[in-house]
Amino acid sequence: MDWLFDNLGKLAPIVIFLLYMISSMKRGGQEEEEPDPQAAERARKIQEEIRRKILERQRGDGEPTGRPPEQPQPIEETIFFEEEPEPFRAPEPPVRTLQREEPEPAPTVVVDPYVQKRREVEAQMEEAKRMQEAALQKAKSISKGKGGGTQTMVPVPIASGEIRDRLKLGLEDRDSLKTAIVLKEVLDTPVAMR
Numbered sequence: 001m002d003w004l005f006d007n008l009g010k011l012a013p014i015v016i017f018l019l020y021m022i023s024s025m026k027r028g029g030q031e032e033e034e035p036d037p038q039a040a041e042r043a044r045k046i047q048e049e050i051r052r053k054i055l056e057r058q059r060g061d062g063e064p065t066g067r068p069p070e071q072p073q074p075i076e077e078t079i080f081f082e083e084e085p086e087p088f089r090a091p092e093p094p095v096r097t098l099q100r101e102e103p104e105p106a107p108t109v110v111v112d113p114y115v116q117k118r119r120e121v122e123a124q125m126e127e128a129k130r131m132q133e134a135a136l137q138k139a140k141s142i143s144k145g146k147g148g149g150t151q152t153m154v155p156v157p158i159a160s161g162e163i164r165d166r167l168k169l170g171l172e173d174r175d176s177l178k179t180a181i182v183l184k185e186v187l188d189t190p191v192a193m194r
Contacts, residue, residue: 004011170176 171180
């Protein structure tokens with residue numbers, strides 16, 4: 001008895017399952033015992049009809065009596081119409097047609113698209129050369145007008161105080177300050193070597 005109470009949690013689902021199965025078997029048996037009388041009568045009539053049709057076919061009586069006999073198809077009547085004769089027409093005079101020989105069409109020259117593109121590019125290159133020569137001529141004429149030579153920059157000495165003042169003025173701007181910090185990080189000695 002102690003074993004039963006100790007294992008009650010394990011036995012409860014098994015007992016519930018058994019009770020469910022027994023009740024479903026009882027319900028199934030009751031349903032089979034109460035057949036529908038109308039369904040039984042219909043099944044009996046269908047079986048009799050099938051047996052009767054089988055016997056008729058075996059005897060060769062032709063068509064079974066369950067089907068209505070086929071009626072002959074009605075014959076369609078064809079109606080003929082009398083055609084009216086066409087009114088008399090005078091014969092048409094023959095029409096003369098002159099057949100002129102057509103001249104052969106001029107042969108069309110098929111130009112390869114690559115050849116055509118090449119010609120366009122060559123024309124553009126020639127135009128570019130002409131424009132370049134014209135620009136060189138204009139540059140020469142301008143340089144001759146100024147005295148005929150190139151100007152060279154002469155270095156102007158700047159005092160060290162001026163450089164410091166220029167740098168201080170440049171650091172007042174926020175963007176210039178950022179640029180200065182980046183340049184110091186890049187150009188200064190590496191952090192690991194300091």
